[in-house]
Amino acid sequence: MHQPAPFRGDANASLAHILAHAIESSDKPKHQIAREVGIHRETLLRVMRGDRPIGLDEAARVLDVCGAFPRASMILALAGQEDLACEWMRSEMGEFLEDFFTALPGQLERTLGRRVEDLRPRWANGTSQLVARMLAKHIDDFANRDISMALPR
Numbered sequence: 001m002h003q004p005a006p007f008r009g010d011a012n013a014s015l016a017h018i019l020a021h022a023i024e025s026s027d028k029p030k031h032q033i034a035r036e037v038g039i040h041r042e043t044l045l046r047v048m049r050g051d052r053p054i055g056l057d058e059a060a061r062v063l064d065v066c067g068a069f070p071r072a073s074m075i076l077a078l079a080g081q082e083d084l085a086c087e088w089m090r091s092e093m094g095e096f097l098e099d100f101f102t103a104l105p106g107q108l109e110r111t112l113g114r115r116v117e118d119l120r121p122r123w124a125n126g127t128s129q130l131v132a133r134m135l136a137k138h139i140d141d142f143a144n145r146d147i148s149m150a151l152p153r
Helices: 011-024 030-037 041-049 056-065 070-078 082-088 092-118 121-150
Strands: none
Touching: 011 041, 011 056, 011 070, 011 082, 030 041, 030 056, 056 070, 070 082, 070 092, 082 092
């Protein structure tokens, strides 16, 4: 089980780490990535080393050009989950989180309405465990349904 890294307070270092991974594991050369993002190649190298701060918009462009899911990757990195950000940035899990993080605030607002003020921060960890268990059950239900449909009657 992945545990969040302690918050170091260095968002630039976290972003540099995942950007370097995205760039190094991309099928595009660095000069092409820099050109598509609209920055100089040397600037891109400085960003990768963490020598140059990068804004979220620019980081999102780099991740997008590298074929990663920008929002999911950045949220995971900034939450201290850099290893998962790197592991999931181009996977279906990354795509799931990209859509989930985008949809969740609106769904909370629509579903809870004024009751959103009743939420307590201490419930966050338990709620994340509940969501993970619900997803696991949902996946199991689909798998069982697929198996039962494949069996001869």
